[in-house]
Amino acid sequence: MAVSGLPRLRRARTEPTLKIIRYQTECEVPVAREALAAWHFAPGAIGRLIPPWQPVRVLRNEPLANGSITELQLGDPLGLRWTARHEAVDRSAGFTDRSLRGPFAHWVHRHDFLAATASRSTLRDTVDFSPPLGLGALTPRSVWTAPLERMFAFRHQRTQHDLAWHARFAQSPRRVIAVTGASGAVGRALHAFLTTAGHRVIRLVRGTPAGSDEVRWNPQGAWDADALSGIDAVVHLAGENIAAGRWTARRKDRIRSSRADGTRSLCETLAALPTPPQSLICASAIGWYGNRSGPAVDESAARGDGFLADVTAAWEDATAAATKGGIRTVRLRIGIVLQARSGVLGKLLLPFLLGAGGRVGSGEQGMSWIHVDDLLRAAHWCIETPSLHGAVNAVAPAPVSQMDFARTLARVVRRPCMAPLPAPIVRLLFGSMGEELLLGGSWVKPSALTASGYPFLFPDLESALRFELGRAR
Numbered sequence: 490m491a492v493s494g495l496p497r498l499r500r501a502r503t504e505p506t507l508k509i510i511r512y513q514t515e516c517e518v519p520v521a522r523e524a525l526a527a528w529h530f531a532p533g534a535i536g537r538l539i540p541p542w543q544p545v546r547v548l549r550n551e552p553l554a555n556g557s558i559t560e561l562q563l564g565d566p567l568g569l570r571w572t573a574r575h576e577a578v579d580r581s582a583g584f585t586d587r588s589l590r591g592p593f594a595h596w597v598h599r600h601d602f603l604a605a606t607a608s609r610s611t612l613r614d615t616v617d618f619s620p621p622l623g624l625g626a627l628t629p630r631s632v633w634t635a636p637l638e639r640m641f642a643f644r645h646q647r648t649q650h651d652l653a654w655h656a657r658f659a660q661s662p663r664r665v666i667a668v669t670g671a672s673g674a675v676g677r678a679l680h681a682f683l684t685t686a687g688h689r690v691i692r693l694v695r696g697t698p699a700g701s702d703e704v705r706w707n708p709q710g711a712w713d714a715d716a717l718s719g720i721d722a723v724v725h726l727a728g729e730n731i732a733a734g735r736w737t738a739r740r741k742d743r744i745r746s747s748r749a750d751g752t753r754s755l756c757e758t759l760a761a762l763p764t765p766p767q768s769l770i771c772a773s774a775i776g777w778y779g780n781r782s783g784p785a786v787d788e789s790a791a792r793g794d795g796f797l798a799d800v801t802a803a804w805e806d807a808t809a810a811a812t813k814g815g816i817r818t819v820r821l822r823i824g825i826v827l828q829a830r831s832g833v834l835g836k837l838l839l840p841f842l843l844g845a846g847g848r849v850g851s852g853e854q855g856m857s858w859i860h861v862d863d864l865l866r867a868a869h870w871c872i873e874t875p876s877l878h879g880a881v882n883a884v885a886p887a888p889v890s891q892m893d894f895a896r897t898l899a900r901v902v903r904r905p906c907m908a909p910l911p912a913p914i915v916r917l918l919f920g921s922m923g924e925e926l927l928l929g930g931s932w933v934k935p936s937a938l939t940a941s942g943y944p945f946l947f948p949d950l951e952s953a954l955r956f957e958l959g960r961a962r
Contacts, residue, residue, distance in 0.1 A: 494579065507548050507595050508625035509668065513635050515613040516645035519635035520652045522610040524659075526581050526602045528685050535559065536681030538652060540643045541829040542958050543862075555577055561590070573598075575738065595619035612648060614641055623888060639959045646956065647862075650919055650946060654866060655686045658873055666872070667691040667717060667766070669706070669755065670726030671836075679724060682865040686954060691720060693727075706758075708751030714758045717766075722872045723759060725771045727751055728804075732836075736922040745800050760814025768817045770871045771808050775824045775857055777801040780929035783855065785888065787936035788822075788880040797925055803889035805880070816879050819871045823886035824857040826864055831955050837898065838958075844904045850912040852892030854930030857884040860953040870943050881937040886948050888932045894950065901954045 497871050513954050518525055528534060530553050539545045548570070549560035555578045561571045573592035581602065588596035596618045602613040603659075612741040619625055620633055666683055670676040671692035693706040704716040708727060729747035734740060759765050772901060778786055779793015792798050805820045812818045825833050867883045889897070899906035915923040935943075947953035957962065 497867050505620040509617050511617050513615045513636050514641050515611055517611050518649050518652050520656050522602050522604045525610045529893055531647045533681030533684035538644050540640050593618050593762055594621050613669040643959050664721040665689045667720045667723045669693040674828055676726050679865050720766050722768045723766050724868055732739035735920050748804040749807045756808050760810045765814055765816050768872055769811045770819045770868050773805050773820045773822045774801050775933045776824050778931045781931040783932050785932040785934045787934045819882045822882045824859050826861050827953055827957055828861045841898050841902055845908045846899055847906050847908040848892050849910045850928040854891050855888050855932035856891050856894045857888040857933035859884050860947040874941055882933050884933045884935050884937045897950050901960050
């Protein structure tokens, strides 16, 4: 009972003492501090920095400024949300991320951009954190720092790779580049890659545009293309997913139409613009070559047989209007794209982690692959290289057999390679899709890219897989 006239006494709250762990790492990058800072302040930087093996989705990404917010979803589809506020933002020196909501009791991440020389600088990351539920006092420090070492090793490598690549084109003009299929795995990665280089990317979307950098288009018919006035290049990636299910007659029609009809509509629209873009990089596929047992083929080879070869031929023929309209057109024949959470690798990874990976069919079929970062670079290289036109194979210079692919992946994830998938089972489960995509294959060389001087970032399979999966030797 309080005594009249005296202040009410309040019981003092005692907050638990958090054990703060500091983790710090740094790397040198081959550009001046200003370029390092500009890369981090670009809207695509967060997309380039999230490790590809982590199930993270960006829900909110406000421009870097004091008080701005980034929100991530960890896990699919109803994972934990991590909200961070940006503080101490200096566009030349660095910024701080402070966790407001997330898995850690305390998390403050400082990014410092340090000058070294006129052409080199240092990126330093300092993280002060406290594990949840007081576990920091009960577990060894390495339990928490080992995942950080893996994550920052990837982040620093990719930052170095991207900045070195962009520095190669520092004297080239910044461009306005339209991208179809921008919501797909490759499209999202391309958007992040190009925006961190300082280019403006216009996403061509089928729904209602969400902002000034989106334009609605109709792949199946007429659409208002006035908003494309002034674009310099187009990267056309849109098309029905060929591996989303069995190839029924209806699905085959959709696959063919999404590529041929959509490409024709786009090319006719671009050619009719008062000032057409200088270049069109149209995705195609090595399905053009059909199922070939060897030797390796390049862009000079004749078309192969099968549904994919037929679709690819119709797809490439649909670019005729762009070529006739004076637009330099590259038909980028893309191989198996290595991305940790999508495509072939995304589907194979869990079985291999469970020890259920191995030979498919004979295991002798060719797998002509390319790491996603080399694909992004190749698309940009084609924009920047006027001598390139027509068919260009986007594959690494070292194709492998399916069995060698399986053995390499198993070695990288440290699992056995002992579980075969016989051809009759593939045909039973997947029908003609399994026949062409899993049991068939081809050995393809990137002769056009190589002749143009393109420098592959990942020419061999093991280094590509180790980088993409964050697996050191």
